[in-house]
Amino acid sequence: MTTLAPSGFLTIGASDLEYRMIGPAPDQAPTIVMLHEGLGCVGLWGDFPDRLQAATGAGVFVYSRPGYGASTPAELPRRLDYMHVEALDILPKLLDRIGFRRGLLVGHSDGASIAAIYAGGTGDQRVRGVAMIAPHFVVEDISVTSIAGIKQVYETSELKSKLARWHKDVDNAFYGWNAAWLDPKFRSWDISEYLAYIRVPVAILQGAGDQYGTLRQIEIAQEECYCPVDVTIIPGAGHSPHREAPEATLDAISEFAGRILYIHEGLPGRAA
Numbered sequence: 001m002t003t004l005a006p007s008g009f010l011t012i013g014a015s016d017l018e019y020r021m022i023g024p025a026p027d028q029a030p031t032i033v034m035l036h037e038g039l040g041c042v043g044l045w046g047d048f049p050d051r052l053q054a055a056t057g058a059g060v061f062v063y064s065r066p067g068y069g070a071s072t073p074a075e076l077p078r079r080l081d082y083m084h085v086e087a088l089d090i091l092p093k094l095l096d097r098i099g100f101r102r103g104l105l106v107g108h109s110d111g112a113s114i115a116a117i118y119a120g121g122t123g124d125q126r127v128r129g130v131a132m133i134a135p136h137f138v139v140e141d142i143s144v145t146s147i148a149g150i151k152q153v154y155e156t157s158e159l160k161s162k163l164a165r166w167h168k169d170v171d172n173a174f175y176g177w178n179a180a181w182l183d184p185k186f187r188s189w190d191i192s193e194y195l196a197y198i199r200v201p202v203a204i205l206q207g208a209g210d211q212y213g214t215l216r217q218i219e220i221a222q223e224e225c226y227c228p229v230d231v232t233i234i235p236g237a238g239h240s241p242h243r244e245a246p247e248a249t250l251d252a253i254s255e256f257a258g259r260i261l262y263i264h265e266g267l268p269g270r271a272a
Contacts, residue, residue: 004098010063012093015072018042019063021098023053030128030261031059031103033095035111037134037240038177041069043166048242048250052106055254058261061098065090073172078180080189083110087117095126102126104257108133109212109239110177113191120194129260131203131253134210134239137192137220139181146211147181154178195224203230203256205249207237230256 004021011017020042023029034049036042041064053060065086067074079085091114105127107115112135119130136143153159154174167173180186202225204218221229232252237245 015066018070022060024059026099034062035107037109056257067176073169074176078176083114087114104129106131120197129201133205138190201228205232207241208235209238212239
């Protein structure tokens, strides 16, 4: 276990990973571990982790995976099973390193898929619930079309310079994610089998206008999961409801967290 400063770096394998720890340490309260999207990082969560901490009273741990933010760049091209590597190799070491005792995983997009693989693939009893924002369990045509489109935008607009404010190696971050999803072999990527092995409550949030996935992703979870699945469709939001409809997203996740971490477990009450 590492004594966590409010922010810094943790060395996991060959990578130095940037992180923020908001609120109480893992030995003092439940911890919500947040897993970012395919172009995300610590900074791109904005103030959402801080607001989630205030709403729940839990500690909130956010980090940038290899290739993102200020973390060590990833080796390119990424393996097509990169989300499995993150979930089954890197994340277990990270949770042990921070002294994770009990809490939730909250993931967005790629991060939600990583959370699903971890919860179904490890059976880690410290994880008491999983909240997934715009998860992917299979590859859909809409996903590939939008990801091909964002490549054009990245190469012809100010998107690259905007992302460069958040990623120290912006091409590593962008092409590591984009090239994997556009590889023809990635069309067969399917993690739905992990859903049947999740033994804790699941919450899925999806924007009604998500341009990277359809409601088929939610249907797959409802078909495959034996655990309870709460579904929240957020009107007026696309693929990033925590940015596009932050109040509704915060309410749904904090209610889920409060119910799972406090009511079910009889832990001390959350912050008002």
